[in-house]
Amino acid sequence: MANSASGDSVVDRIVRLLSAFPEDVTALPLSELAQRSGLPLTTTHRLVRQLAGHGLLDATPGGLVRPGLRLWELVNRTAPALALRQAAMPFMEDIQQVLNQNVNLAVLDGWEALFVERLSRRGSVSNRARVAGRMPVHTSSAGLALMAHQDKLLQSQYLDQFADAEGKAATDAVRVLLSETFHQGFAQLKGVVDPDTWGIAVPVLNSRQRAVASLGVVVPLREMRLQALVPALQTAARGIARRLESP
Amino acid sequence: MANSASGDSVVDRIVRLLSAFPEDVTALPLSELAQRSGLPLTTTHRLVRQLAGHGLLDATPGGLVRPGLRLWELVNRTAPALALRQAAMPFMEDIQQVLNQNVNLAVLDGWEALFVERLSRRGSVSNRARVAGRMPVHTSSAGLALMAHQDKLLQSQYLDQFADAEGKAATDAVRVLLSETFHQGFAQLKGVVDPDTWGIAVPVLNSRQRAVASLGVVVPLREMRLQALVPALQTAARGIARRLESP
DNA sequence: TGGAAGCCTCCCATTCAACGGAAGCGGTGC
DNA sequence: GCACCGCTTCCGTTGAATGGGAGGCTTCCA
Known part of the structure; x- marks a missing residue:
């Protein structure tokens, strides 16, 4: 990965994050997302914030994270x-x-x-x-x-x-x-x-x-x-x- | 960004890549994708290869790139x-x-x-x-x-x-x-x-x-x-x- | 048929963004 | 009031990301 630890690229991390959402759940707490994706909490937090900035994820005030509308839009207009x-x-x-x-x-x-x-x-x-x-x-x-x-x-x-x-x-x-x-x-x-x-x-x-x-x-x-x-x-x-x- | 040039993170680059697909076109040559996304050809190539490895993009043998089924799947099961x-x-x-x-x-x-x-x-x-x-x-x-x-x-x-x-x-x-x-x-x-x-x-x-x-x-x-x-x-x-x- | 042009691919030294442990902060429950 | 838990911010370290350059392949003319 970028620096220090585990051995995967930023792309890998993002994919892990996106894949971490279970089939039927729409929103997860940040910490659970970190756990599911196997990423350190800090890293998860930073990536989520970045992705949310682009609308690919949606971070609710309560600390819950869910896939963003923008991501859905991007995919569903060109897939x-x-x-x-x-x-x-x-x-x-x-x-x-x-x-x-x-x-x-x-x-x-x-x-x-x-x-x-x-x-x-x-x-x-x-x-x-x-x-x-x-x-x-x-x-x-x-x-x-x-x-x-x-x-x-x-x-x-x-x-x-x-x-x-x-x-x-x-x-x-x-x-x-x-x-x-x-x-x-x-x-x-x-x-x-x-x-x-x-x-x-x-x-x-x-x-x-x-x-x-x-x-x-x-x-x-x-x-x-x-x-x-x-x-x-x-x-x-x-x-x-x-x-x-x-x- | 990560190193050297223009000033945006890897996440930014990936979003730019995904956003670069025009509304109705399904597949683009790598070079055109680079142009549309404003990324250097080399960078585009590397990112596309990584994303394709995860199935988020699909690189055809002819050098064309299109959104991948896996991306569609990820988004459409949790959005x-x-x-x-x-x-x-x-x-x-x-x-x-x-x-x-x-x-x-x-x-x-x-x-x-x-x-x-x-x-x-x-x-x-x-x-x-x-x-x-x-x-x-x-x-x-x-x-x-x-x-x-x-x-x-x-x-x-x-x-x-x-x-x-x-x-x-x-x-x-x-x-x-x-x-x-x-x-x-x-x-x-x-x-x-x-x-x-x-x-x-x-x-x-x-x-x-x-x-x-x-x-x-x-x-x-x-x-x-x-x-x-x-x-x-x-x-x-x-x-x-x-x-x-x-x- | 030679070669120019265009495209994808690989190489590799440089460097700054990504990393993540630690500490801070706010809310909740005993 | 204190302990706990989760989200957030800070910051020094470092190696992954970068992108120019060069190589190889095909296509299209002259």
């Missing part, structure tokens, strides 16, 4: 996820109105599906896919739909690391799932995420037939309209893809 | 705007379905309305309120609805600085607008933003009757259903407020 979201929203709304269920939009990041948007219907089944939440590829229909339509190279890298972590038997099961997903053109996971729900996702393909996103719904197990669900999702996915190519 | 957005979305969707027009949600930041969410209908009138976009208080119905329901102190600070910038006559006009907005319980701007549209916004009030957000629609000038629009918006705003108080 790559935004273009995707803008293209997808009208279609997601359509799907939601027709099927009256949770709809979600995800992209692949590393070996996980990162959920970019989610529309939930009051009264619909609970949906674990939070906005900005992550789920492993092999336990989410979104993840499967995304991974099934990637380069062979990327897929084998994924399967290799999966084998290292989970063993050969589990890996073979995932390989079968991916293959099915690819040939069917959609992914379904019955009761894996949540015993009472059924996740279905289709890929949003670019011109080279690679998945740049996935569009999915989470419905109750008893819902049996697969014939209607899948074509509706696929049509919407094509619409999103078209909008992405010619904005 | 204060998120709770508001989550609370408001179902109501915004209802409004949109019933009125079939653009719906937007804004908060007050400084002397501007910052748009947090926007649902636009295909085929509806154009809506200048971009997500993460800003509009001055006095030229947006959202801004008026927000400012009209703030502390007297904040209002007079606003009017003071407005008078300095725009003169007394203009300030009096804004004062009247704010007063009308307050007493009517909603703001309307006919053809100010765009000659062919009509902006209407209502405040989302907390328990102390202060506006924490505004909910608005943008409709064509010919739309005359004010009697229907305003109550619908006000009902939705109350619903949002209730959700915010007891999550």
Whole structure:
């Protein structure tokens, strides 16, 4: 780091600070933030003050710290996820109105599906896919739909690391799932995420037939309209893809 | 700054880098980023590499730089705007379905309305309120609805600085607008933003009757259903407020 | 085909901003 | 009244950040 102690740069510290906010908490006392980020209190204090000066963090009079509006603004006006979201929203709304269920939009990041948007219907089944939440590829229909339509190279890298972590038997099961997903053109996971729900996702393909996103719904197990669900999702996915190519 | 030249800290530099991305561009060459941010090329290169290492930026093989998914994720899982957005979305969707027009949600930041969410209908009138976009208080119905329901102190600070910038006559006009907005319980701007549209916004009030957000629609000038629009918006705003108080 | 121009990348001596322990300050509870 | 806890300020030390310069790669002309 800059001077003396622990060994990371200012950038590292800032990232640690930003990452230290837990998923659902909006404001933390300075001291807790220091603890969570593993930074000395003084350093935390100084950085927070600087960041707050730019509006990236917000320091309330009571000593609480929370992410700032300016940070949200900076990110949400230029983030790559935004273009995707803008293209997808009208279609997601359509799907939601027709099927009256949770709809979600995800992209692949590393070996996980990162959920970019989610529309939930009051009264619909609970949906674990939070906005900005992550789920492993092999336990989410979104993840499967995304991974099934990637380069062979990327897929084998994924399967290799999966084998290292989970063993050969589990890996073979995932390989079968991916293959099915690819040939069917959609992914379904019955009761894996949540015993009472059924996740279905289709890929949003670019011109080279690679998945740049996935569009999915989470419905109750008893819902049996697969014939209607899948074509509706696929049509919407094509619409999103078209909008992405010619904005 | 850290060493030698220009006079700002590492935090300043990082903020400059993040702010340097123009509104609608997703990826920039390194050299252009350096130019826009006013940082030496070398410094830009080093910072970008560090930030990219954390996923806050994304450096493509071609030398282009764009905001990273990780940054989006960090911000969008903890930002204060998120709770508001989550609370408001179902109501915004209802409004949109019933009125079939653009719906937007804004908060007050400084002397501007910052748009947090926007649902636009295909085929509806154009809506200048971009997500993460800003509009001055006095030229947006959202801004008026927000400012009209703030502390007297904040209002007079606003009017003071407005008078300095725009003169007394203009300030009096804004004062009247704010007063009308307050007493009517909603703001309307006919053809100010765009000659062919009509902006209407209502405040989302907390328990102390202060506006924490505004909910608005943008409709064509010919739309005359004010009697229907305003109550619908006000009902939705109350619903949002209730959700915010007891999550 | 040669070479000029533009861009990203790496190197490295200089130096001042970042660091963090210690002390100060204000509030709260026993 | 005293002990405790958290936020804030102070300040001497020091090594990380800096950025000019040089190298390597590609592209675009002449």
